[in-house]
Amino acid sequence: xxxADLRLRLxxxxxxxxxxxxxxxxxxxxxxxxxxxxxxxxxxxxxxxWRRLRHVEGFVALLLLTLPFAVPGxxxxxxxxxxxxxxxxxxxxxxxxxxxxxxxxxxxxxxxxEPIRLGAALHALRLPEPxxxxxxxxxxxxxxxxxxARRLREAMRARAFRARTDRxxxxxxxxxxxxxxxRALDRxxxxxxAMRLRGFSGRFPHAALAAPTARDWTGFxxxxxxxxxxxxxxxx
Amino acid sequence: MIPxxxxxxxxxxxxxxxxxxxxxxxxxxxxxxxxxxxxxxGKTTLLRTLVGLExxxxxxxxxxxQDCTTEAEFRAxxxxxxxxxxxxxxxxxxxxxxxxxxxxxxxTGCTLPEAEARGRETLAALGIAHLAERVTHRLSGGEKRLVxxxxxxxMRPEVLLLDEPTNGVDAANGARLxxxxxxxxxxxxxxxxxxxxxxxxxxxALLIADGRLTEAEIHTHPHLHAHPHLHPHP
Numbered sequence: 001x002x003x004a005d006l007r008l009r010l011x012x013x014x015x016x017x018x019x020x021x022x023x024x025x026x027x028x029x030x031x032x033x034x035x036x037x038x039x040x041x042x043x044x045x046x047x048x049x050w051r052r053l054r055h056v057e058g059f060v061a062l063l064l065l066t067l068p069f070a071v072p073g074x075x076x077x078x079x080x081x082x083x084x085x086x087x088x089x090x091x092x093x094x095x096x097x098x099x100x101x102x103x104x105x106x107x108x109x110x111x112x113x114e115p116i117r118l119g120a121a122l123h124a125l126r127l128p129e130p131x132x133x134x135x136x137x138x139x140x141x142x143x144x145x146x147x148x149a150r151r152l153r154e155a156m157r158a159r160a161f162r163a164r165t166d167r168x169x170x171x172x173x174x175x176x177x178x179x180x181x182x183r184a185l186d187r188x189x190x191x192x193x194a195m196r197l198r199g200f201s202g203r204f205p206h207a208a209l210a211a212p213t214a215r216d217w218t219g220f221x222x223x224x225x226x227x228x229x230x231x232x233x234x235x236x
Numbered sequence: 237m238i239p240x241x242x243x244x245x246x247x248x249x250x251x252x253x254x255x256x257x258x259x260x261x262x263x264x265x266x267x268x269x270x271x272x273x274x275x276x277x278g279k280t281t282l283l284r285t286l287v288g289l290e291x292x293x294x295x296x297x298x299x300x301x302q303d304c305t306t307e308a309e310f311r312a313x314x315x316x317x318x319x320x321x322x323x324x325x326x327x328x329x330x331x332x333x334x335x336x337x338x339x340x341x342x343x344t345g346c347t348l349p350e351a352e353a354r355g356r357e358t359l360a361a362l363g364i365a366h367l368a369e370r371v372t373h374r375l376s377g378g379e380k381r382l383v384x385x386x387x388x389x390x391m392r393p394e395v396l397l398l399d400e401p402t403n404g405v406d407a408a409n410g411a412r413l414x415x416x417x418x419x420x421x422x423x424x425x426x427x428x429x430x431x432x433x434x435x436x437x438x439x440x441a442l443l444i445a446d447g448r449l450t451e452a453e454i455h456t457h458p459h460l461h462a463h464p465h466l467h468p469h470p
Contacts, residue, residue, distance in 0.1 A: 114371055116331040116332075116371055116373075117331060117332070117371070119331050120331070120332075120335075136330075136331055137329060139331075140329055140330075140331065140372070140373060141329075143373055144325055144373070187325075187326065190321065190323070190326040191326050191327075191329050193289055193326075194319075194321060194326050194327045194329070195329065195339075196289075196311075196314070197287055197289075197314050197317075197319050198314075198315075198339055198340040198343060198387065198388075198391065199311070199314055199315045199340060199343035199344055199391075200339075200343055201343055203342050203343060204330075204339075205330060205335045205336075205338045205339050205342050205348070205351065206335065207331075207332060207334060207335050207352075208348055208349070208352070
């Protein structure tokens with residue numbers, strides 16, 4: 001039920017995350033979380049993407065640990081001068097459910113897409129062209145700069161460099177960063193020259209996208225319908 | 237007949253020292269000129285001077301019968317010249333192959349459908365139509381080089397400037413590249429260390445050393461030849 005069309009996916013992702021952010025009760029938030037989990041399982045992302053969730057869940061765990069002690073209410077557990085409240089716990093659970101729902105929705109809808117392909121979809125959605133161009137070019141060259149950084153690090157390690165806390169280490173890292181900047185600048189200059197040689201005059205090509213199919217629209221309607229239902233349930 | 241490109245007594249300096257000194261050359265239609273010389277002799281600078289990426293301190297650059305000194309004059313001539321860079325990643329900046337090949341035609345006034353049609357046609361002519369929807373940074377070195385060439389050919393240039401075109405290209409894609417260049421009916425200047433490639437393609441050669449050009453001769457002579465081979469054991 002996830003639309004194949006990237007424009008609809010992007011719009012659906014924004015609407016679903018916005019809807020999740022507006023939930024105010026634990027019940028509907030838990031229902032949304034369950035649905036988001038099903039959606040993520042259906043999208044079948046690879047293991048690396050699930051692992052990326054840990055960054056979000058670390059933040060959520062921190063919330064669950066601290067928020068109960070920060071919100072006043074009926075005491076649940078006392079640790080010396082600190083007491084955890086029931087209200088705090090339920091607030092933390094609500095937040096955790098909402099944050100996780102949003103992360104799962106993004107994982108399901110956008111996690112499996114090659115990021116650079118989103119450029120054409122963003123352009124088709126009438127985002128300002130310079131922003132889209134910046135996005136696309138950043139993605140295109142981030143990988144190359146990352147590779148360069150990795151090769152430089154390996155060359156340093158091959159000459160027995162180990163990071164310590166001393167002047168030599170800081171100076172070496174300074175050189176590494178400086179070298180990356182110089183190379184990136186050089187590359188930017190060459191890319192600009194290549195564009196000029198092919199007659200660049202401000203028109204950047206973005207592939208024309210085929211119109212979404214009926215199947216895409218059905219998936220989109222289903223997703224946004226579920227989000228609306230969750231919101232309605234929350235408000236009743 | 238008016239030469240396509242010509243340099244007359246061109247001197248290009250980097251700082252105080254000249255990179256090219258008293259360089260003259262003419263390229264006529266259907267010429268395939270090889271420029272051969274050691275690293276740092278000024279080969280790339282020569283190509284860059286021809287398209288106006290370097291400006292000479294003295295001397296004349298004429299492109300298609302027109303003296304060029306300002307950016308505007310060079311800009312007018314550039315769509316007729318295809319420059320293949322040494323590093324393919326510098327040239328492939330669009331997300332997908334088709335978008336990149338359509339970039340040039342779009343700049344010369346084609347509509348998006350026209351540009352994409354021309355892109356697909358060029359890719360098919362090079363035998364790489366199957367790459368059209370691929371993401372450019374996930375291609376192999378040889379595929380990247382061919383896509384770069386497609387991006388230039390889609391602009392239907394009259395002259396190709398090739399800077400080390402066979403560097404980092406595998407055998408299968410190398411064969412496609414040779415076939416495409418052998419079939420190109422315009423003029424070209426090629427800079428390469430690959431002597432077999434130069435001898436196969438070029439009709440004329442110039443030697444460059446310390447920023448100066450001299451005429452050279454291409455000839456083939458038989459060699460008694462032996463070299464080691466590596467084969468997997470059955």
